[in-house]
Amino acid sequence: MTTAHLTDAPSIAAAVCDALDRQGVVDMHTHLYPPSFGTPVPNAGRTDPAGLLLWGIDELVTYHYLVAEVYRVVPATVLPYDQFWEMTKRQQADHIWRHLFVERTPVSEACRGVLTTLQKLGLDPNEKSLDAYRPFFDRQDPSKYIDKVMELSNVASITMTNPVFDDNERGRWLADPQVGADPRFRAVLRIDPLLRDYPSAARRMNAWGYAVSADEVSANTIEEARRFLRDWIDKQKAIYLAVSLPPDWRYPAEGSDATARAGQRMLEDVVLPVCAERGLPFAMMIGSRLRVNPDLGDAGDMVGRADVLSVVHLCQRFPRNKFFVTMLARENQHELCVAARKFGNLMVFGCWWFLNNPSLIEELERMRIELLGTSFIPQHSDARVLDQLLYKWDHSREVIAKVLADKYADLARTGFRLTTDHVQRDVRLMLRDNFLEFLRR
Ligand code: RAT
Ligand code: ZN
Numbered sequence: 352m353t354t355a356h357l358t359d360a361p362s363i364a365a366a367v368c369d370a371l372d373r374q375g376v377v378d379m380h381t382h383l384y385p386p387s388f389g390t391p392v393p394n395a396g397r398t399d400p401a402g403l404l405l406w407g408i409d410e411l412v413t414y415h416y417l418v419a420e421v422y423r424v425v426p427a428t429v430l431p432y433d434q435f436w437e438m439t440k441r442q443q444a445d446h447i448w449r450h451l452f453v454e455r456t457p458v459s460e461a462c463r464g465v466l467t468t469l470q471k472l473g474l475d476p477n478e479k480s481l482d483a484y485r486p487f488f489d490r491q492d493p494s495k496y497i498d499k500v501m502e503l504s505n506v507a508s509i510t511m512t513n514p515v516f517d518d519n520e521r522g523r524w525l526a527d528p529q530v531g532a533d534p535r536f537r538a539v540l541r542i543d544p545l546l547r548d549y550p551s552a553a554r555r556m557n558a559w560g561y562a563v564s565a566d567e568v569s570a571n572t573i574e575e576a577r578r579f580l581r582d583w584i585d586k587q588k589a590i591y592l593a594v595s596l597p598p599d600w601r602y603p604a605e606g607s608d609a610t611a612r613a614g615q616r617m618l619e620d621v622v623l624p625v626c627a628e629r630g631l632p633f634a635m636m637i638g639s640r641l642r643v644n645p646d647l648g649d650a651g652d653m654v655g656r657a658d659v660l661s662v663v664h665l666c667q668r669f670p671r672n673k674f675f676v677t678m679l680a681r682e683n684q685h686e687l688c689v690a691a692r693k694f695g696n697l698m699v700f701g702c703w704w705f706l707n708n709p710s711l712i713e714e715l716e717r718m719r720i721e722l723l724g725t726s727f728i729p730q731h732s733d734a735r736v737l738d739q740l741l742y743k744w745d746h747s748r749e750v751i752a753k754v755l756a757d758k759y760a761d762l763a764r765t766g767f768r769l770t771t772d773h774v775q776r777d778v779r780l781m782l783r784d785n786f787l788e789f790l791r792r
Pocket of ligand 1: 382636735
């Protein structure tokens with residue numbers, strides 16, 4: 352390892368870019384899967400239409416961020432939502448390509464992402480028709496393509512999101528005990544209905560052989576719900592548990608809403624005790640208001656300002672638990688950083704969803720470094736389509752590089768003797784070890 356002394360801005364910037372490029376990322380939150388979960392392969396005769404691994408040009412272009420954007424330029428009065436959803440994936444992709452990439456300039460972050468992805472794959476991003484790209488993707492073997500994408504994006508490990516209340520997902524785990532065995536991927540037990548809609552979660556757990564009551568959270572219900580979580584942690588070999596929560600989620604719950612109170616009991620008496628017993632962190636993604644425009648499907652969700660004090664209360668009352676937290680609203684970010692200064696069991700992570708834009712990533716990372724040093728996880732990809740790893744990490748690395756280079760230049764001006772070792776150590780923490788060490792802590 353070299354230990355060159357870095358003094359001037361250009362050599363600092365070069366060392367930072369080099370360290371970021373070389374450091375393999377452990378991506379702590381994606382919606383990606385190995386091929387064992389099935390994958391639609393459009394023109395290769397190996398189609399599993401409900402397969403969970405999404406990849407290729409038609410999936411890239413129909414990403415829900417781009418569905419939202421195309422409805423700004425071709426509104427529902429021109430193309431009714433049901434007509435769009437009845438189209439084949441290819442037709443939807445052709446529609447989006449034409450309106451967002453050909454007839455308009457693709458300057459939004461989600462559009463630019465598709466172009467970066469094509470460029471990284473060695474394809475010309477100027478084609479007028481997607482037919483020019485389809486043969487390239489048709490030639491790929493999904494498993495080899497995962498290797499290629501991971502190599503090109505320098506992602507060393509992919510963390511899945513495995514929602515146990517989703518029938519498609521659940522069925523695949525039950526049908527094949529080896530479904531999650533691919534060493535490139537690690538599982539996360541995602542449990543939203545347990546905390547957001549306990550009565551329906553209880554009915555389902557009941558049907559699956561766990562004697563929980565939908566009406567009353569009794570001692571027996573608590574024991575059975577814990578058994579449910581333990582069984583699924585074991586089946587998935589989950590490395591943490593996760594939930595997404597609405598902006599109005601509060602801890603402790605306010606008012607007399609019975610579902611919110613039952614959700615709180617599940618959190619306090621089931622989720623957190625099981626996480627503590629297994630040494631697993633609990634990840635909370637807070638601030639998504641689901642389906643404000645249900646016709647848009649996944650593209651119809653909204654952001655809302657959440658309550659950081661609720662996170663503070665949890666960190667304080669459950670010191671044996673470890674919390675990964677990301678929040679969707681820009682307005683929550685400063686308070687969340689300050690909360691993390693108070694609690695070592697709170698790990699701030701990522702620039703989630705509507706925050707995953709260069710201007711906001713830059714603002715967030717600057718503030719986090721100033722308040723937390725290197726003790727946070729700057730980014731996750733949230734990729735839903737495999738190939739997105741290519742752009743999400745490229746764009747994030749670029750912004751993180753800019754911020755780190757500035758911070759090191761400030762440091763060098765104090766007389767601190769900055770070396771490439773420092774830079775490499777910090778980058779390793781940010782892209783890999785802060786996450787892995789928090790899991791082990
Ligand atoms: O960013 C997204 O793609 C969202 O639709 C959600 O999946 C979000 O990241 C989540 O995990 O709930
Ligand atoms: Zn996600």
